Amino acid sequence: MVWHLPHIRALAAHFGGPVTLLAKPRSAADQIFAAEDTVADVLWLDRNPERRRGAHDGASGLLRLVAALRRGRFRRVVLLHHSRTLAMACLAAGIPERYGYGAPLQRPFLNRPPSLSSSALRLHPFEQAGAWLEAAGIPLAEAEPCLPVAETARQLVRARLGSRPFAVLGIGSSEPYKQWGAERFAALAAGLARAGSPRLVLVGGPAERRLAAEIAARAEGTGADLLDALGWRLGEVAALCAEAAFYVGNDTGVMNLAAAVGTRTYGLFGAVPPFGHASQIVAVLPPDGRLDKAGGMARITPEAVLGVIAVEQRFPEKTHAT
Secondary structure (H helix, E strand, O other), rough: OOHHHEEEEEEEEHHOOEEEEHHHHHHHHHHHHHOOOOEEEEOOOOOOOOOOOOOOHHHHHHHHHHHHHHHHOOOEEEEOOOOOOHHHHHHOOOOEEEEEOOOOOOOOOOOOOOOOOHHHHHOOHHHHHHHHHHHHOOOOOOOOOOOOOOOHHHHHHHHHHHOOOEEEEEEOOOOOOHOOHHHHHHHHHHHHHOOOOOEEEEEEEEHHHHHHHHHHHHHHOOOOOOOEEOOOOOOHHHHHHHHOOOOOEEEEHHHHHHHHHOEEEEEEEOOOOOOOOOOEEEEOOOOOOOOOOOHHHEHHHHHHHHHHHHHHHHOOOEEEEE
């Protein structure tokens, strides 16, 4: 979702006011954009959630979605998506101006140009949105997301962690093939401690608690100072990243969030190539440059990651007792 901030701002500027986002609850768009002036409200789209039936799934769910859109009394909608169902719901809700990508099954329910070409519909979602704005003649003032963070959220982080500097270790991963693993994270934490890095805050979801415990156990006695921010709300994680000296971790949405709040971000890319949409992301790849889902992450060594970080961070000299 944070990828789309430049597009959201462009639409708000073009149409003359803040927008209401239609987003899935797992995006935490209300938290991410809490300090964003161009976002007036978030309307939840509860479709296809994990392990349950969503409120907007099926025929009855579609009717509930239509009713919610009607209550909003929206004058126009811009669907930065190819969904036929959403376009159908917007038509049924009586929204007068309906823009969208114009995928073949979506196009009959839209009534405003432009439509993306078949080749543009195969682009990365970030590039799709940019291509549509260009075709619509809507200027895109920003090349990458730059997310504001509320001062109150920053103060909450300081209250929880204190005033000492810290860096963030992003250990979460939605896919196993993007997971670097406890052994390598622990070795990196130990290496960072020896180099004079500030303390490290582990970030991930509740599912990463066992992984975090293993990292802490492996790093015990190395001098690594590890803190736990697992399960924090995404808005709090954004503030945490904004206050951090740097971020290093797996290729995840939180990695993109860290870059969007302006923090130097070292992303571990062993399975899939980096997209290259954020100037703050430094991509760390396997030494041979070969990416694969079977063993790409394992070929990224802690020493290589530490070397990339140390070149930029210029850690203070640390005196070790002998």
